[in-house]
Amino acid sequence: MMEEPLKIAIAGMGRMGAAMAERLLSRGHEVTVWNRTPQKTKLLAAAGAKVAATPREASRAADFIITMLTDAAAIDATYRSADGLLAGDVRGKLFIDMSTVRPEVEKALAASVNAKGAALIECPVGGTVGPARDGKLFGFVGGEAADVERARSLLNDLCRRVEHVGPVGAGASMKLAINLPLLVYYQALGEALSLCRAVDVEPARLIDIFSDTSGGPNMLKVRGPTIAATLQGKETSPVTFDVDLMRKDLRTMLEEASALGVSLPLTEHVLERYDDAARDGIGASDATMVPAYWLRRGSA
Ligand SMILES: NC(=O)c1ccc[n+]([C@@H]2O[C@H](COP(=O)([O-])OP(=O)(O)OC[C@H]3O[C@@H](n4cnc5c(N)ncnc54)[C@H](OP(=O)(O)O)[C@@H]3O)[C@@H](O)[C@H]2O)c1
DSSP: OOOOOEEOOOOEEEEHHHHHHHHHHHTOOOEEESSSSSGGGHHHHHHTEEEEHHHHHHHOOOOOOEEEOSSSHHHHHHHTTSSSSSOOOOOOOEEEEEEEHHHHHHHHHHHHHHHOOEEEEEEEESOOOHHHHOEEEEEEEESSHHHHHHHHHHHHHHHHEEEEEEEEHHHHHHHHHHHHHHHHHHHHHHHHHHTTTTOOOOOOOOOOOHHTTOOOHHHHHHHHHHHHHTTTTTTOOOOOOOOOHHHHHHHHHHHHHHHHHOOOHHHOOOOOOOHHIIIITTTBBBBBGHHHHHHHHHHO
């Protein structure tokens, strides 16, 4: 049965924020959206969302405020600016940050939100645009138990699985950890395929073999056909998770590792390779283009 409609604002109408807004509208919630570049709110307005002129206005319109933003700088600008999410009276509201950032960014944000008499939980997610639109994300939640319970039905509308892993910061740690093997994998797949040059098997079959063996993670079962198409020269479109975001995540992991005093040599190497890829012009291309890029580059 449909739960009570909630008043929800979402700041950040990038690929993920827009897909989540679509999903929450389809669940019957009252959704207000804000984006730094206003043009990106047009499709959501047509789908029934209200559009706020400033983050402050977005907070005013809602009880639950979700943020889905690139990085720490975007969070700072959206929450703490003169017209930011925290500029007005936000007492009693619940903020849910879903961006992929370091734990310390979430902890500092929770302190800023608490100082205004409101609460914050974090819920960075696994899954890309399709799962966001279908309510099939995986949420790594950090926060106080009572706040998480308050957000439970909303999170269930967005996620196929919600894991409350500890206080604010714990969700960010989990998300960075989960993304590490995935991001390394795209490079590993490119290198593995370069060993198959002498194997006369067409790309779709080759990728299918990888995905049905320990040569492939879960992701390959879903994205395998897209990757196979890139091996035959097709560009992935629309882009859902680009190489520049992969580089941002890898940099964030390395910063976190340095704060923890642990070393991530593989992650460092992979970031260098993706930095090369961005210099070669594929920073805005989808992650699924990486293996094909590596094969082209390797044969150059
Ligand atoms: N894409 C995925 O598959 C995926 C999956 C899981 C998690 N994530 C994480 O989710 C977050 C968003 O990803 P995305 O793919 O939606 O990225 P995106 O399409 O690049 O959108 C980024 C959003 O952040 C906003 N933003 C950036 N800098 C800002 C600033 N200084 N002030 C205000 N707003 C700013 C952008 O506003 P403008 O439109 O004005 O630039 C846009 O709304 C990232 O942390 C990413 O790592 C992504």
